[in-house]
Amino acid sequence: MARVEARPLARPPMHSFPSSQARRVRLAIVLAALVVAHVVGWQMAKINIPALIVGLPNMRHIVLGLLQPDAFEPIRDVTKVESELTILPAGSPVPAESGRRTVGTPGGPQATVQPAQVRPGQPVYVQGSGWPAGKKGEVLLAASYGGRPRSAGAFTVAPDGTINHAFYAPASEGAFDLVVQVVTPRFGWRPTETLLLSLRLMVETLFLALMGTSLAIVFTLPLSFLGARNLMGKTRVGRAIYYVTRTVFNLLRSIEVVIIVTIMAVVVGIGSFAGVLAIVVHSIGALGKLYSEAIESIDPGPIEAISATGAHPLQVIRYAVVPQVIPEFLSFTLYRMDINVRMSTIVGLVGGGGIGFILTQYINLLQWNQAGTAIWLIAIAVTAIDYLSAWLREKIV
């Protein structure tokens, strides 16, 4: 053949100009559309930077709550007796029997309050015996219908265990609980009620996640085989089942757990069970997809070999498929358990029980220290499960 004319690999200049211009116009349109979308979006989303700056100090409640969670209190010996005191309206006649009232256990701490009915400004005498010698004590008055107790003076227990205290009745009439108590601090700390309650609910939450995951596995294990193309794709009916199964998995997976909880709460009522059901439903979709894909990625050789021996399809699954997918199934399941622990703390926020439920209550009641306790527990538990799951997965693979 004749010599080939050497020609540069030139791009035709007349051609590149309009195409690059068209591209530039397209880029400009896309950019303009993005700018418009963000301007509209800024308004639609009601973005308000000043509100963020002005409101930021409100965070201090939460920060302080997190810094001082209601978790531990010093251990104290409290010796106390409770009596009553009625403060009459000012100027009312003193009843003939203004009375005295003795409370407590004979031999143990005892206190006599005299008189039991009193007018504002009149002295009230508190005497007693059987108290820890030399310790400091306090008399407290609290309105019977509730409210913060207020101090009615401090005293020191005499060496023989007796107390002798007097105070003037305050100018607020009504029925009061009168508490005489001696508080002795001891070395050590103990968990508070809040911590114990939060712990119990955290454990409940972990079990909620466990049950959600386990029940999901029960349904997903058999279903995932129906959603594996390499097992089902051989016949027309099989392919139909495959598509239906995969579609169901995708649907379940696409609905957020929080939405399912609200639906389930309507069905079975607010509480942990609604949370479990929601996690089950969502996990079937998520695990089903992962399981099915694990089955699809196995080596087909053993399936052929076992089928060729004349084995039943169930035997083929048991001997050729299951051993191949076990490590992946375990790994996916641990991963799911990890996610579900996180989910189960969320479901409580919308009526699914567990620690999330008590956390919303604390926040609504502005009990920041208690909220801090719950948040700390969630963080610790989720992190621990996260590490545990990762560690176990590493062991398996």
Place this chain on the structure above:
Amino acid sequence: MHSSPFTLHFEQPVLEVRGLTKIFPGGTRALDDVSVSVPDGQFVVVIGLSGAGKSTFLRCINRLLEPTSGRVILDGEEVTAASLKRLRQIRRQIGMIFQQFNLIKRESVLINVLAGALGSAHLLHSLIGYWPKADVERAMANLERVGIAEKAFQRADTLSGGQQQRVAIARTLMQEPRLLLADEPVASLDPATSHSVMRYVEQINREDGITVICNLHFLSLARRYADRVLAFRAGQLVADLPPEAIDGAKFREIYGEDAVEVEVA
């Protein structure tokens, strides 16, 4: 001996293949009207270029692949007409070993051998992994036969290639098959190991009278082990002859003009 003129006419062939054709969905005619009759106890070696249809031929016999048309008859029964349930019973009569061994890698050697008895095992028992003592003893005996009884409790994927293929042979022995299909059983093994594995195949052919149809890449192996050689080219059976009849001309006919024979030690 098996092809003696006196018995040939009276003895029913183990395998009878008539007009077997396989056309893949893409349109590839992988098997084109193949007919062949295999008498009892014969060691048949199938040769041909890569893509000639050797694997397709074996897979259509036990219907791992559904033939497009044609008939496969085993011991007088039409395999191609059998229901799926009946097909499973027929498959128990047909052992198969593969180039990639196809063992259950994460299971023990023993379980792999026992898997050969799945077709005759109690369904529920086998599903929960319970094996009768008799089966376990038979499995150990078969492992003994292929010389790796001491590996019984090792994981299958810890064995060498040659050992894995011997496990696969022990697995088919559990079936006590009439026919053994071997799809390039030594193609991933070195020459020395190839011979050791082929000798076990030969042994079960001679001692147990199991008919063997074996795909091989190397003509030298075919010459050494075959009673009869079938040559495929583009899905067609182009030669059916005793191994010693393959001379240079035949070789070029099968493998093409440019092919050069390679020896395996």
